[in-house]
Amino acid sequence: MSGVLKDVAGLLKFIKGRKSFGRVIHKMQILSVGNGKCSVELKIEDEHVNTMGFLHTGLTSTLMDCISGFALMTKVPNTHVSTDMHISCLKPVLRGDTLLIDGWVQKSAKTLAFLEVEMRDKVSGEAVVRGIHTKYILDDLFLI
Amino acid sequence: MSGVLKDVAGLLKFIKGRKSFGRVIHKMQILSVGNGKCSVELKIEDEHVNTMGFLHTGLTSTLMDCISGFALMTKVPNTHVSTDMHISCLKPVLRGDTLLIDGWVQKSAKTLAFLEVEMRDKVSGEAVVRGIHTKYILDDLFLI
Amino acid sequence: MSGVLKDVAGLLKFIKGRKSFGRVIHKMQILSVGNGKCSVELKIEDEHVNTMGFLHTGLTSTLMDCISGFALMTKVPNTHVSTDMHISCLKPVLRGDTLLIDGWVQKSAKTLAFLEVEMRDKVSGEAVVRGIHTKYILDDLFLI
C-alpha cells in the first residue's frame, strides 16, 4: 500500500510553517523518508532540554511520535492516532549532543500499526532511547 | 522525606520565565501541588494539537512527564531522570477540550520512583489518557 | 453492554479443569467478578517464583493478563486479543507473600479496550505491581 508521503521534499512541505505542536521539532534535519522509514538528525539545544540540561522526556516522546508517524505516512494513506506509546531512556542526552533518530513501521495491518524508534548518539553510535508505538488507523484519508 | 517543592507558589516560581522545553505547557493552570501529588488544568488550543486538530501525543507525553515529575519533587529533594514512560490514549482529545490532569507518586524508594498520571475530560469526567512513569533518582540535590 | 461472564460461579466454571496456559493461576481465590471488575487473592508458593524466590515476572504478567481479561469478559460478549501490555514492578514479591489483585476496565469501545491491574500486598496494603493492558476486540462472540 502506498502512503501520502513520498520523499524528503514532501515531508518538508508537510511540516513547513506549521503552528501546531509539531513545530517544536522544526530544527531537525531530515535525512531520508520513504518505504516505511524515516531518519532525522537533531542537535540538542537550549530549547530541547529540561532545567538540568538533559533532553526533556517530553521532547524525546515528541520526536518518537513524529518520526514514527512520518514513517507510517509513507505506507498508509489514512490518518492515524496513538493508542499506546512506550519509551525507554537508556542514557541521559545532554545539551550539545547530536541525535540520529530512525523510525520504522514494524507492521501495519487494516486497523493497527506497530512502529518503532531508535535514537543514537551521533558521535559514539550508542543507542540512547528505544521506543515502541502502536497506532490505530482511521477511515479518513490523510490530507497533506 | 520532604522534597524541594512545597506549594503552588513554589511551582509557579520554578516554571516562571523558563526557556527550556517545559515552556510548552506554560498555559496550564496549577490547581494544587504537595504530598506527592500535582493537579493541573489545560485548555487545548492550536499550539497543542497536531495537523488533524487532536492533542499531539508529544504534548500528552510532555504533560505526563512534567506533572508526574512535579509530584515527585514534592517528596524527593534529589534530581531524577526518566527510565521508562508508557502512555495509553483512551480517546482522542480535541482542540477546545479542557483536560484535568492528576499526577502522583505511587512509590518512591532510594533509587527508583514509580509515578502515575490520569487525564480526564473536564466536562464529561471521562478518563482520556493513562500513564505510568518510572524515574531513577540521582545523588545530586535539585536546585530550584 | 453485557458480557459473557456474570459472577464468581461463572468464572469458576470457565477456568475449571482447563489445560490451557491459564492453568498456572489455578490456585487463585476469586473474590468478586462483575461490572467490569475482577478481584482475586493469591498466596505465592514455590510454583510461582523464580530461582531467587521472587514472584516470576512471567507469572505477574499472566495474572495481569487473566484478571484484566476476566474484567473485560463481564462487559463485552466478544473475544479479544492483547495489543500492548505494560507492567511496572514497584517492589519484589516474595514466596509466602499474599497478593490482592484488582483488574478493571478503564474504557471499552467498539474495537479497543483499555484495562488496568493493581496488585497489593495483603498485609501491608502497599501497591507492588501496576499494569496497563490494551486489547483489540474481535468480531467473534466468546463461547464459554
Added chain:
Amino acid sequence: MSGVLKDVAGLLKFIKGRKSFGRVIHKMQILSVGNGKCSVELKIEDEHVNTMGFLHTGLTSTLMDCISGFALMTKVPNTHVSTDMHISCLKPVLRGDTLLIDGWVQKSAKTLAFLEVEMRDKVSGEAVVRGIHTKYILDDLFLI
C-alpha cells in the same frame, strides 16, 4: 564484564529440573546463548495457548522475561529484578506455529539494564511480538 552464563550447556544445567515458574517454558529449544544474546525456538502446543487457541499473553511475557534475562546473565554476574516490561503483540500466534525468539542486552550499566526481545514466526519470518524490558541490578552475585 562477564556473566555467570557461558554457553548452551550452562543454560541447560541452569534450567534443568527446576520446579520454579520458569518450568513452563521447558519445551523450548536453546539455539544459542552468549555475548549478551540468547536465541530459542518453541513450537506452540496446547499447554501454551488460551481457550481460543492463541498463544497466551502470559506465556508470551514469560518467554520475554526469561530469554532477555538469560541474555543479561551472560554479561552481568549479579542478580537482577524487573522494573518495567512492555510487550506489543503484532499478530496472534496460533497453536502449531513455531516461534524463533531472540533476546539481547541493549545496554547494561551499574544499576540498570535495558533488554529487548523479538519473536518471529519460523515459517514466514514475520515479527509477531516485540518487547522492551528494564531490569534493576542488585548487589548480590547470581548463584547458578
